[in-house]
Amino acid sequence: MSTLVNSKAWQALLKHYPSVKDQHMRQWFETDPRREQRFNVSAAGWYLDYSKNRITDETLELLLDLARQAGVESLRDRMFGGDKINHTEERAVLHTALRNFSGKPVMAGGQDVMPMVSAERRRLRDFSEAVRGGKWRGYGGQQITDIVNIGIGGSDLGPHMVCDALQPYAQRGLKTHFVSNVDGYHIHHILESCRPETTLFIISSKTFSTQETLNNARAARAWFLENGGPEGSIDKHFVAVTSNNKLAAEFGISPAAQFSMWDWVGGRYSLWSAIGLPIAISIGMDRFEELLRGAHAMDEHFRTAPLKSNMPVILALLGVWYNNFFGYESFAILPYIQQLELLPNYLQQTDMESNGKRIDREGREVDYETGPILWGGVGTNAQHAFFQLLHQGTKIIPSDFIIARQGHGPYSQQQRMLVANAVAQMETLMTGKTAAEARREMSALPAGRQEFLAPYKEFAGNKPSNALLTEKLTPETLGALIALYEHKVFVQGAVWNINSYDQWGVEYGKQVAQTVLQALESGTAGGPVSSSTRSLVERLK
Numbered sequence: 126m127s128t129l130v131n132s133k134a135w136q137a138l139l140k141h142y143p144s145v146k147d148q149h150m151r152q153w154f155e156t157d158p159r160r161e162q163r164f165n166v167s168a169a170g171w172y173l174d175y176s177k178n179r180i181t182d183e184t185l186e187l188l189l190d191l192a193r194q195a196g197v198e199s200l201r202d203r204m205f206g207g208d209k210i211n212h213t214e215e216r217a218v219l220h221t222a223l224r225n226f227s228g229k230p231v232m233a234g235g236q237d238v239m240p241m242v243s244a245e246r247r248r249l250r251d252f253s254e255a256v257r258g259g260k261w262r263g264y265g266g267q268q269i270t271d272i273v274n275i276g277i278g279g280s281d282l283g284p285h286m287v288c289d290a291l292q293p294y295a296q297r298g299l300k301t302h303f304v305s306n307v308d309g310y311h312i313h314h315i316l317e318s319c320r321p322e323t324t325l326f327i328i329s330s331k332t333f334s335t336q337e338t339l340n341n342a343r344a345a346r347a348w349f350l351e352n353g354g355p356e357g358s359i360d361k362h363f364v365a366v367t368s369n370n371k372l373a374a375e376f377g378i379s380p381a382a383q384f385s386m387w388d389w390v391g392g393r394y395s396l397w398s399a400i401g402l403p404i405a406i407s408i409g410m411d412r413f414e415e416l417l418r419g420a421h422a423m424d425e426h427f428r429t430a431p432l433k434s435n436m437p438v439i440l441a442l443l444g445v446w447y448n449n450f451f452g453y454e455s456f457a458i459l460p461y462i463q464q465l466e467l468l469p470n471y472l473q474q475t476d477m478e479s480n481g482k483r484i485d486r487e488g489r490e491v492d493y494e495t496g497p498i499l500w501g502g503v504g505t506n507a508q509h510a511f512f513q514l515l516h517q518g519t520k521i522i523p524s525d526f527i528i529a530r531q532g533h534g535p536y537s538q539q540q541r542m543l544v545a546n547a548v549a550q551m552e553t554l555m556t557g558k559t560a561a562e563a564r565r566e567m568s569a570l571p572a573g574r575q576e577f578l579a580p581y582k583e584f585a586g587n588k589p590s591n592a593l594l595t596e597k598l599t600p601e602t603l604g605a606l607i608a609l610y611e612h613k614v615f616v617q618g619a620v621w622n623i624n625s626y627d628q629w630g631v632e633y634g635k636q637v638a639q640t641v642l643q644a645l646e647s648g649t650a651g652g653p654v655s656s657s658t659r660s661l662v663e664r665l666k
Contacts, residue, residue, distance in 0.1 A: 127485070127492045129622055134191040141187055142450045145179060149587050151556050153181075168436045169422035169605035174592040177555045178443055178523075179451070188442040189432050195620045197438065204615065205428055207233040211391075211626035212486065218626050219387075220394035220611070221424050224417035224604070233389050245385050245399055249413075252364075252384075253405035256325065257296055264358035265322040272301045273315060274403045275345060276329035277337045278474060278631075280366070281305040283396030283607075284329075284403045286471040287416065290464040290603055293533040294408040301407045304345075307337040312344050321354040321362070328365045329400055331386045333372035336635065336642075342376065366399045391626050393474045394611060412600045419604025427612045437612030440525075440591065444613070445620050447523050447589065448497045457515070458501035460527040461547040462598050468527070469501035472610055479614045479625040486622050495621045505546050515554060516584055523589040526551055527606070531597040548592075557586020 129135055154160055154176075164176035164185075180188075192198075204210050207217045222231040222238050230237040255261040259268040274284060285303040288295070295301070302319075304312045326345050330338040342363075349362060359377035366384045367373050373383050384399035396404070397417060405413040427437050447453040458469040480496030501524075502510060515522055528547050532540040563582035567575045593609075595602045618625030640654065644662045654662075 127489070129195075129491075129620075130493055132194055134187065134194040138184075138187050138191065138446075138450060141183060145181060145184060146451065148179070149557075150177060150179060150589075151586055154555075166434050166436050166439060168426040168430070169419060169609075170595055170602040171436070171605060171609065172592075172594045173436050173439065174594070175439060175443060177551055178446075178589045178591070179587065180443070180446065184446065185433070185442075188446060189438075191445070191620060192432055192438060192442060192616065195622070197432070197616055197619045200619045201428065201615070205231075205424075207231060207238075207389075211624060213624055213627045213629075216626070217389040218391065218394075219389040220391065220397055221421075223390065223397035224420040224424065224608075226418055226421050227425075238387070238389070241385070241387075246414075248384065249399060249402060249405050250410040252382075253402065253410050253413075256406050257299065257409060261325075262361075263322040263324070264355055264361050267323050269325045270298060270300065270323040271319045272299065272325050272327065272403050272406055273304060273319065273345065274302070274327045274329060275304045275312075275338055275341045276327075276400070277305045277335060278478075279392030279395050280329035280331075280335075280338065280400055282467075282471045282474050283393070284401055286465075286467040287396060287401070287404050287603065287607075288407050289467050290462075290598065291404070291408050291412065291416075291600055292464060294412050294600065296407065296409065299407065301403050303403075304341050305337070307340055309344070312341050312348075316345070316348050321349045321352045324349075324362060326363045327402055328363060328367070328373070328376070328378070329402075330365075331368050331392065333365065333367045333369040333376070336639065346376070364402070366402060393478055396607075408600065415600035416604040419599075419601035419606075420608035421604075422601075423605040423608035423612070427608075437609055438616050440609070441613045441616035441620070443523070443589075443591070444497065444617055448494050451521070452494075453497070453521050453523060454494075455498035455500060455520075455522055457522050457524040458499060458527070459503075459507055459524050459547075459550075460501075461504045461543055462527060462529050462532070463504060464533070464598060465527060466503040469499065469503075471607075472501075473499050475610055476614050478628050478631065480618050480621065480623060481630070482621075482623040482625075484623070486624055491621065491623070493621070495623055496617070504543060508546065508550065512550065515588065521588055523591075524551075524554070525591045525593060527593045529595050529598045529602075533598070551590045551592060553584065553586075554588035554590055555586055557584035557588075559583065 161174055161176040165174045200210060204218050205221060207219055209215050209217050211218050217233045219231060219233055219238065222242055225231055225239060231239050256269050262268055281303055288301050302315045304315055328338065328342045350356060354362065360379040360382055363378050364382040365373040365378045366386060368386045370380065370383055384402060386398060390398055397420065401413060427435060432438050444456065458472055460468050476499045477496055482495055483491055485491050526547050528544060560579045560583045563579045564575045567578060614625055645666060
């Protein structure tokens with residue numbers, strides 16, 4: 126039995142669990158009308174109502190004991206202090222420094238990183254304003270109309286999600302596209318709507334050797350040259366965000382058009398860096414800094430608030446409660462904000478690449494569940510897709526409902542309907558519907574028909590959900606929301622005693638893919654591949 130499972134805090138929760146698991150939240154609300162007033166917290170423009178969870182006051186205290194036992198506060202301080210908490214790669218974890226507006230130094234390896242962060246932020250401002258204002262032009266002297274970001278994983282999901290979410294703030298006449306999939310149709314489809322003389326490509330790759338990104342970059346370069354772009358104008362139409370300046374220069378990108386990345390920023394936490402260049406161009410650097418400031422506000426809340434009133438800590442501990450004690454294997458992200466359509470995709474990487482681990486920080490295999498499966502969908506669309514399973518299926522899936530009081534559209538009636546649906550779904554998931562209530566709804570039907578239909582119309586309820594409310598989705602509130610989930614992932618990794626900041630499984634998959642690619646190109650399957658793989662290579666050649 127592991128140290129975690131055998132610990133005092135874990136065993137206390139195991140002992141407490143039977144007293145809660147068969148209780149229904151509906152009864153709790155009926156006997157305690159003030160329940161919501163005890164289970165809520167506000168931070169950085171967001172209000173969290175977590176009263177519709179299968180917890181009591183005692184549950185919460187025991188979960189907080191678990192966080193204290195795991196040393197969440199100490200590890201948090203070490204992260205903000207620049208310690209190399211990514212111990213398998215011997216790196217600090219300092220994405221928070223990219224949005225630090227405190228004026229205080231942030232140390233990594235004995236060096237204050239803030240001067241270089243500020244300098245790079247100034248370069249982003251100068252470049253993004255040059256593109257937006259027409260100072261940076263294409264080879265024919267025309268203003269840039271299309272930005273094509275070429276990246277994958279953290280170099281794509283973050284900026285893509287943010288650009289979509291903040292589309293109401295985007296500059297008119299300037300389109301932002303994202304190419305990630307190595308499927309040739311992806312880049313072909315996007316380039317069909319672009320012109321070489323007015324297109325700017327951003328190649329985002331820390332190593333400038335990521336297989337998918339580099340292949341797409343080469344395809345973009347070939348398209349540019351084949352469609353009239355002069356070889357000598359590559360540096361007007363291609364910029365790079367990378368730490369490998371040599372390879373970027375060999376591609377044809379001048380040093381003036383290369384933006385920096387640092388090894389203390391993980392890919393899935395990098396949208397706050399120069400990886401956010403497409404965001405800065407799309408919405409402007411002032412708005413991009415509002416995004417950073419919103420994240421910084423959540424950082425400060427996470428760093429300073431007591432655990433009991435700490436929003437990321439509470440969300441994380443609720444997730445541990447369901448994952449490890451109730452055995453719920455997944456949870457859903459349900460934004461009732463159309464612009465956040467890509468948020469579940471983005472958070473899949475943030476969460477599952479971070480905490481999808483089976484080895485703890487001491488190198489031992491865990492004997493408890495770690496990262497859950499994250500999925501979701503947007504608004505009322507999701508209600509007509511998978512909510513049937515949430516309401517009456519055999520699986521219980523805790524859910525986060527993300528709601529803005531104001532929308533960006535001009536249709537107030539539709540906004541009211543959207544919000545009403547979100548609130549109603551949470552209520553229905555919690556209360557359910559008894560067979561007696563179902564029969565009362567069918568009072569006009571014959572008694573036999575009522576009895577027949579009642580089981581089908583009954584809802585068990587008791588399904589947990591969180592409500593995350595904000596006034597309006599803005600750059601600032603979006604930044605805070607993203608940081609909230611980043612810190613939630615951190616806390617859960619700390620409780621599970623795993624390193625949330627490496628991704629060896631992803632790296633191994635890339636390695637094997639290179640072996641298979643060589644086999645497809647050469648016709649000989651070398652390396653450690655199975656007979657099945659060799660057969661597939663033969664069929665696919």
